[in-house]
Amino acid sequence: MRAFAYARAATPSDAIGADGRLIAGGTNLLDLMKLEIETPDRLIDVNHIGLDEIAPDGDGNGDGLRIGAMVRNADLAADDRVRRDWPLLSRALLAGASGQIRNRATTGGNLMQRTRCPYFYDLAAACNKRDPGTGCDALAGRNRNHAILGASDHCIATYPGDMAVALAALDAVVEIEGAAGTRRVPVAAFHRLPGDTPQRDTVLEPGELIRAVTLPAPTGGRQVYRKVRDRRSYAFALVSVAADVTVADGAITRAALALGGVAHRPWRDPDADALLVGRAPDGAAFAAVADAILRGARGHGDNDFKIPLARRTLIAALAEATGTDVRTAA
Amino acid sequence: MSAPIELKLHHTMDRPDSDNLLDRTAQGVISAPLDRPEGPLKVTGRATYADEDHPDGTVHGVLARASVARGWVVGMNTAEVRAMPGVLDVIRDPRLLRSPAQGQASRAPVQNPAEIFYVGQPVALVVAETLEQARHAALAIRPDYEAREPVATADGQPCETPPAKQATQGDLDAAMTAAAHRIDVTYTTPAMSHAAMEPHAAVASWDGDRLTVRSSNQMLKHNVAELADALGIRPGNVRILSQYVGGGFGGKLGISHEAVAAAIAARRLGRPVSVALHRRTVFEATMRRSETRQRVRLACDADGRLTGVGHEAWVSNLKGERFSEPVTQATPFTYAGENRVIGHHVARVNQTTAGSMRAPGEAVGVPVLECAMDELAEAAGIDPVELRIRNIPSEDPSTGKPFSSNRLEDCLRAGAEAFGWADRRLTGQRREGEWLIGMGMASAVRVNMLETSEATVILLADGTARVETDMTDIGTGSYAILTQIAAEALGLPMDRVTTVLGDSDLPPASGSGGSFGAASAGSAVMLAAQAIRTQLARRLGCDEAELTLKDGAAIAGNRMTPLTEVLAGDVLKGNGLIKPGKTEKTVRQATWGAQFAEVAVSALTGEVRLRRLAATFACGRILNEKTARSQCLGGMAFGIGSALTEEVMNDPRDGHFVNRDMAEYHIPANLDVPEMTVTFLPDRDPHANPMQAKGIGELACCGTAGAIMNAIHNATGIRVRDFPATVDKLLDRLP
Incomplete structure (x- = not known):
């Protein structure tokens, strides 16, 4: 050090x-x-600046929630309002890290979590994210936990967290304050795709501070977080799916899906989500939206399996969210 | 205190034991599920591990690593690094190690880090006032390399085929051709890492020519010899202290980089030096278990009776290392079959040194053999338990020697009954919603060993006793069982016996390894106590066999005498020495078990959820039911890792250890480990040692992975032949 x-x-x-x-x-x-x-x-x-309250939020009725940037992951996951109205967030938090880490980790800090690419972690390796211009040793290396969506030739790293995946599906917004004032960025747009500047993980500018994350009122949908990983706890997602799906009268009326572990940011595709609206919840509908989301997916060797895994995990999450008995995802 | 009156009792296992002392003693503590005497120290943080005991003035050393896999270091920016804040020294001594010592080597391992054999090999030690300064400076080391193209992986490499490790009996090819049912399959298991909780560490200090090293090691008598040889000093000038060891699993059998580096640095600087390896260094520069490729051929008749068994293994290691994973160790005697082939091939690669890791050989060989047996059972249409029972040989089929004891059938029958094996359905017949449910089983087999071990027991005039041996407790329960053995043999309550371990100045023990520690060190303690019993009997004028010792009193000839009275102010000392003898050669000794697993596999995602694991073992006398059970639970968790989660990933270009931290090298977490049950069959093996106890810890991880893999097949119909069964291996074949 x-x-x-x-x-x-x-x-x-x-x-x-x-x-x-x-x-x-x-x-x-x-x-x-x-x-x-x-x-x-x-x-x-910043551990002594406050910003550690969870409070009702939203215009008029206050059905939303405002989560201070310094609220610890463990406290957020255990909050009664979160557990009741946004159980997806609670489950995603509890699917990440360990109890000890969640006791320390904060809402704002968790959004800033950096990739787990082993070549990023290896000072002897070429890594455009750590040392721009040196290349990417992950491309032809061991890339089991790397991106299948939105990657570039400069970087195939993934954003490794769970919380932000849930927040993205819940249409949460990051409240950022800088010298020029306050701006609000959807969680789904907070992390960047790598392009040719993979050294920049997020849109946060130097000198800016994350003050809070706000959640809009719950949609009334059923919320599911399905995380597939190489062991059952204390492992990063191979693929995770956050789903918030509403079914009425035998048809899906609203769906919001986000994927973790597959891209440089939590992956959202609202156009694909819309394919579900109006359809009966069944395996064919789930497969159609999964195929749409993964249309541009590309593997890099070790992680080729993530494409069928993401498809299957989407189907499993949608089956669970809609209470549908799906016998096969083949 | 008067000088102790010493009697030696030295015993070589040339004949089966007929005395069975521990079945005729009266204290009643042997086998009891007693707590570890040192447990409170450990759970309150008062047990001092190697790097927790720094003499005044200790400074910190950090190893700098090679970032190429093969070549030579031809220069280094040592002057620049020496000038960094806090830096005291940069050491490039040819005595620094290339690799740690292999288990029981008793001589220096390969030295001189100027030649590089693998990425992560230490090339220098940087010593600084603080750990942070030393780490920073070690990262600033920039070696100049003359690099060579490495052999990054064993794939496609030529292999050595050591003649002594090949065996052929009969004509396996003909047996395969003539067989009613046959299996010819190839499995792979990945390289694995010990990943002990406590990283390797050593604190060295010199007093004149005498070196003291506080270290985390498993086998002190060998470690003293290795360290002295590596440093070029007399073994008599080396003292190693390993009072507590936070897990070893074979990864701390021999001395490693830290002990040698700390000793050299402490000598140069005239100050104590601590070298605590970074977790990454533990992964990439200590030891790994070799990856294996295994071809298994099985031939049987229409009734499932084996006519042929072939097991050939391909493993890897560094050039010059004599150890190679003995994959097929249990295959020659596990099942019958007159036509047999054993093969062993070693590729030389530029990767982390391969060495012993918990149950070297059987841990990876038995699960694969057991998967192949499951495949044969399916092909022959015979229940897997029944197939195994039909093929238990009456003697070692490769040598014709009798078994000292073969309890495999008992374990299989008792285990199947306890688990509810009769409820198992045919492949792919059980489903609960998204989850496909299956059951699988495997035999567990592990060779049983005895090693030379010495101990002293001292009975003080106040009727308390002290056990002394340089045995280690690597978390296994050595303190508990050695205290129990002495207490049982001397008829003392546990709290009147103190056990002192982990100091190489004490009588040399076997050390912890190969599951022989309890049997070897325990026998030495028992013999030492027996020598005291003999002295007590003489004082009471009776035969040792007529003497009953209980609760601090001696009973002989209908008369009870307090020990303090028998001692009359004297101190009695017993020295016990056990040596392996003819029973090592005249009979086949092994430990036996059966493992049963139930899994659920997601039909959608391929995730495997182990639901329960049940094992039945027969491994001689159980010395402490609690620590023995804990050993088995740990071994089974080890097996879960090899079945489902653990894998060293090597970079395809330079072979470097990619997933070198505890977040990415996936030992099983609590959620991966379900309800586990362990049953010990009552057992004695007089050929093993005078306690009639046998090895335990390693047996429990032999077979586990096979049972889990076979359960996955029963659930899904999918044979995963490349361990571990991560989702990617199942996805494309899910229903």
Whole structure:
């Protein structure tokens, strides 16, 4: 670990525009610093700036929820309102990391979690995300946990988290404050695709602070988080699916799907979701939307299986969300 | 205190035991499910592990690694790194190791890190005032390489075929041709890593020419010899302390980089030096279990009686390493069949050193043989349990030697009954919603060993006793069982016996490995205690066999005398030594078991959910039902990992260990481990040792993975022949 300067912010405004890297729970940043993958000269500790409330939100009736950026993952997952109205979020949180990590990790910090690409984690490897312009050793390397959607020749890394996948399906919004004021970015647009600048994970600009994440009122749909991984806990998703689906009178009236573990960001495809509307919940309808979502999917060797796995996991999640007995996903 | 009066009792296992001391003692603590005496220290953090005991002035060393897989280090920016903050030294000593020592080597492993054999090989030690400074400086080391093209993987590489490791009996090809049913299948198992909870660490300090190393090691007498040889000093000047070891699984059998590096650095700097390996270094620079490719051929008649058994294995290791995963170790004697082929082939690769890992051989060989047996059972239309029972040989079919004891049939029958095997349905016949349900089973077999081991027991004048041996407790329960053995033999309550382990200045034990630790070190302790019994009997004027010791008193000839009175102020010392002898050669010794698994497999995603695992074992006298059961639960969890989650991933270009942390190398998590039941059959094996106890910990991971794989087939109809059964192996064949 390199020596660094440390400053503690007392208020959000201390953190906004501050010169240095913000550190909240530190569950990812400290690991990366020990390995010298991240080498900030200065850390700004935001653990004492407040922003740790979960409160009703929304115009008029307040059916939405405003989650302070410093709310810990464990507290968010256990919140009664979240468990009742957005169980998808609670389940996604509990599907990630370990109890100890969730006790430290924060809502804002979790959105900033960096990829688990092993070549990103290896200072001896070529990695455009860690060291722009050096190339991508994952392309012809071991890429089991890499992207099948939205990747580029510069980077095939995935965003590894679970919380943001649920938030994307729930149409949550990130509230960001910078020197120029406050802006609101949908969670689904917060992470970037790698393109030729994979070193930038998100649209957050230097000096900006995530203040909160807001959830719109629950849709009344049935919410499911299905995470497929190489062991049953403490493993990153091979593929995860967040689904919020409403069925009325034998037909789907609304569906929102998000995929994790398949791209540089939680993957949403509202046009594909719309294919479900008006259809009876059955295997054929689920397969059709899965095929639409995965139309442009491409594997890189080790991760080729993720394409059929994503298709099957989508079908399984939709079957569970709609209470449909699907016998086969072949 | 008066000088102890010593009696030695040294015993070689040339004949089966006829005394059976532990069945005629009276204290009643042997076999009891007692807590570990050191348990409270461990769970309250007061048990000091290697890197938790720093003498004053200790500084920190971190190993710098090679980032190429093959070649030579021809230069290094040592001057630049020496000038970094806090840096005390950059050491490129030719005595630094290339590889850790193999188990029981007792001499230095391959040294001189200037020649590079694998990515991650240590090339220098950087020592600094703080761990952070040392880590930072180690990352700043930039070797200049003269690199060569590495052999990144074993695929397609030429192999060595050591003549001594091949065997042929009869004509397997003819047996295959003539067979009513035959199986000819190839399986693969991936490289695996021990992943012990405590990373390797050593703290070295010198007092003149005498070196003390606090380390995390399994076999101190061998480790002293290895370390002394590596440093070029006399073994008598080396003391190793490994009082507590946070897991070993074979990964700490021999000395490793940290001990040698710490010793060299401490000598140069004149200060104690701690070298605690980073988890990544543990993964990439200590040991791995070799990947294997295994071809199994089985031929049977219409009744399922085996006429041929072929098991050929391909493994890998570094150039120059003599160890190679003994995949087929149990195959020669597990099942009958007059026509047999055993094959063993080794490829030389530029990857992390391959060495012993829990049940080397059987851990990967038995599951594959058991999968093949399941395939044969299906082909022959015979129940898998029945097929195995029909093929249990009456003697070792490869040598004609009798078994010391063969309890496989008992285990199979008892296990099947306890598990509810009769409820198993034919392949693909059971479904619960999305989930396909299946049951599978496998035999568990592991060779049984005894190693030379010495111990001293001292009975003090106050009627308390102390056990001393350099045995280690790697989490297995050595403290508990050795205390129990001495307490049982001397008729003392547990709290009157103290066991001191993990100090190489104490009498040399077998060390922990090969599941021989309890039997070997335990026998030495029992013999030492028996020597004290003999002294007590003399004092009471009776034969040792007529003596009953219980609760601190001696009963002989209808008279009870407190031990303190018998001792009359004297201190009695017993020295016990056990050596393997003729019973190692005259009979085939093994431990036996049967494992049963129930799984659910998602018909949609291919996810495997292990629902329950049940095992029945016969492994001689159980010394402590609780620690023995814990050993088995751990072994079975190990087996779950090899069936479902664990795999070392190597980069195809340079062979480097890609998933080198605990987040990406997937040992099973709690949720992967379901309800497990363990049953021990009452058992004694007089050929094994004077306690008639046998190995346990490794047996439990032999077979587990086979039972799980066979259950997956029963659920889905899919044979996964490449371990582990991750979703990608099932997806394209799901119904």
